[in-house]
Amino acid sequence: MPKTYELDLGDYWRIVKRRKVIVLGTFFIITAAIWIHTSRIPPTYKAAASVKVDKPRTAGTTDPTFDVWEGTDFFEAQMEVISTSGVAHEAASALGLIKEGMTEKEVGAIIEPFQGVIPSKRGNTNILDISVTTNDSKQAAMIVNAVAKGYQIWSLKDHNEQAKQVREYVWDLLKENEEKLxxxxxxxxxxxxxxxxxxxxxxxxxxxxxxxxxxxxxxxxxxxxxxxxxxxxxxxxxxxxxxxxxxxxxxxxxxxxxxxxxxxxxxxxxxxxxxxxxxxxxxxxSGITILDVASPPDSPIAPDLQKNVTIGAVISLILGILLAFVKENVDTSISTIEEVEDFLQVPILGVIPEMVHFTPPEKKWEWRNWLKFLPFKAFQRSGGSDITAIEEVRKLIMLSGEEHQFSSLEAYKTLRTNVNFAVAQKKGQILEITSAGAREGKSLTALNLSLTLAQNGQKTCLVSGDLRRETVSRILGVNKEPGLVEILTKDIPWSDVIRKTTDLLVGELPPDRILQTMGIDNFYLLTSGRLPPNPAELLSLDKMRTLLTELRQNFDFVIIDTPPVLPVSDASVLGPQVDGVILVYQVGRTARGALKRAKVQMASTGANVLGVVLNNIKAAEMKMAPTYYYYKEYYGPDEQLVRERHRKKSQGKSWWEKIFSRTA
Known part of the structure; x- marks a missing residue:
C-alpha cells in the first residue's frame, strides 16, 4: 500500500520555490496593474462646510396654525433642500456664474456641480455638514462655500415668501371678517x-x-x-x-x-x-447661520497609492501562493523519490540534476542568449532554430573539454554504478532506455550513460533504436546512414556500419573534446539508418534478435535508445529481448498516471524494468535524497571556477579584441 506523507514547512517552501514563476508572476503583474491603475486615477479632494439651522415659525407667530413644519421631519427636509436646483441656482448666482439671457440648458450645466454636495446631520444637534468631492481642491472649497451661502439666501427668500403668503391670506380673512362685522x-x-x-x-x-x-x-x-x-x-x-x-x-x-x-x-x-x-x-x-467655511484641502482623500499598492501586493502574493498550491494540487507528476519508488515499486537508479551551460561574458550579448527570456518554449528549447538546439544539447554530453557542473558528471557516475549493481556486474548486458512520453531526455541519458560506462573501461555500444525520430546521430554530428535499418533490411554486417572513435573525429563535434575524453575508444555507436515506414515490424524481426545476440557477445553493455512507451509500440516490442529497461522521467512533464501505465505496459510484455532515472531535476522541484545534496555541495556547480578561467583568458586580449569577440 502506498505511503502517505504529511507536508511540513520545508515542503510548503519547496512548492513555493518550485512554482516561483506563478507566485512572482502573479505578484508583479497584479501589483504593477494596481500601481498603474491607481496612478492614472485623478486625485479626489473633499471639502466641507457646516451651518446651524434654526427651526422657524412663519410670520413671527407662535400659533401652531401657522407653523409650516408642524408634524414633519424638519432636518430631513432641509437636507433634501440643500441638494435641490433652487439652492444650487442661488449658489451659482452668488458666484456670478449665471448671466442674463442664458438658456435653461446652459443654466442646468452650471448648477449641476453644486447639486453634487452631500449634506449630513451632526448627531442630535441642529448643525448640518455640507461636503463635496471633486478633482480640484479649490473647486471643492468653492462649491461647498457657495452652497452654504446659497442655502442661506434661499432660506431667507423662502421664509419671506411664506410670510408674504401668510400676509395675503390674513388680509383676505381680515377683509372678509370686516364685512361680516x-x-x-x-x-x-x-x-x-x-x-x-x-x-x-x-x-x-x-x-x-x-x-x-x-x-x-x-x-x-x-x-x-x-x-x-x-x-x-x-x-x-x-x-x-x-x-x-x-x-x-x-x-x-x-x-x-x-x-x-x-x-x-x-x-x-x-x-x-x-x-x-x-x-x-x-x-x-435668515434662520441659517454659517459656522465653518471650507478651505481648499491640502491632500486628496483618494486614491491612496501607498495603501492600494500595499494591499494589492499582499493580496497578489497570497493569490500567487494559492495559485501555486492549486497548480501543485492539480499537477499529477511525482515530486519525491519516495513517491516514485512506492508508486512504481521500482528503485531510483539515478537523479540527474538540471545541467545549465555557463555562458561566457563575451557571449552574453549574442541574440540567441536572449531568446530564453521569451515566453515561448519552442524558442527557449531551440534558440530560434533546430541547429541551435542541437548545439545546446552537445554542450551537455559527458565529454572532456566542456566546463560542466560537476554534480551532473557525478550523477551519471552514480547511475553507472547503480546499473552495474542492477545487472550483477555481468558482461554482455543489453539495456533499453525509454520514457513514458516525449521530451523527457531519454536520448541524452542513453548517450551520457554509454559514455560514462565507456570511460569506466567497459566496452559499450549505443544503439539508436528510435526509428521514428533519430536524435543520437544528430547530437554526435555523424551520418545516420547506414545503420540499424540497413542491417535488418539489406543483410549488411553490423561491424561494417558501427561507428568508432575515428568516425566521431570526422563528425561535427570538436576533436579536442573527443580526444581528451578518457576511455572514448570503448564507445561505439550504431545509428538508426534511413527511417523506415514500419519501425515496430522491423524491431520484431528475427534478425533483430540475432543482432542483439551478436552485440551481447562483443560488448560489455549494449544501450538501446527507443521511442517513448505510450505513443508507439517499439519499446514494448524490444522489451522482452533485452536484459533490463530503464525509464527516464522528467518531473513536471509527464503525469504520474502515464508513468505508471508505461511501467505496467513494459512489465506486461515480460520486460524487466530495472528502475527509473529522474532527469533534469531542480533542487526546488523535488524533496531529494541526501546523496543529491552531497554531490551538489561537494562538487559544486563550479561556476566561479569557470568564470575565473574565462577572466584569465580575456586578460591577454586587447580592448578592441574584447569588443569584437562580443559581437563575433
Missing part, C-alpha cells in the same frame, strides 16, 4: 329700532298693574262701554301681549350682541396677525 352691526341696530327692549321686565309689569288700577277706578264711574274704559282695556291687552314676547326678543338680542362681540374679537386678532406678517415679510435675517 359691518353687516352684524347693522342687524343689531335695526333689531333695537324695531324692538325697544331697553326697558326691563319689571317696568312692563308695573305699567300693567297701574293701568289695571286706573281701569278699576274708571269702572266705578263709567260703564264697560265707555270710551275711556274701552281704550284703557286695549292698552292693557297690548301691553300684556308685549310682555309675553319679551323673553324671546331678549334672547334674540343677546345672541346678536354675542355674535357682534365675536366678530369684533376675530377682527382684532386678524388685524394683529396682519401686522405681524408685514413685519416678517420685511425680515432680512
Amino acid at each position: 359691518r353687516l352684524k352691526e347693522v342687524e343689531v341696530r335695526e333689531f333695537k329700532e324695531k324692538n325697544p327692549i331697553g326697558a326691563s321686565l319689571g317696568t312692563f309689569q308695573s305699567q300693567v298693574v297701574d293701568m289695571e288700577i286706573k281701569l278699576s277706578n274708571l269702572l266705578e264711574k263709567y260703564t264697560d262701554r265707555h270710551p275711556e274704559v274701552t281704550e284703557l282695556r286695549g292698552q292693557i291687552e297690548n301691553l300684556k301681549v308685549r310682555l309675553a314676547k319679551f323673553p324671546e326678543l331678549e334672547m334674540q338680542f343677546n345672541k346678536l350682541t354675542g355674535e357682534l362681540q365675536s366678530l369684533n374679537s376675530i377682527y382684532g386678532g386678524l388685524k394683529q396677525k396682519y401686522e405681524d406678517a408685514k413685519i416678517a415679510e420685511a425680515q432680512t435675517v
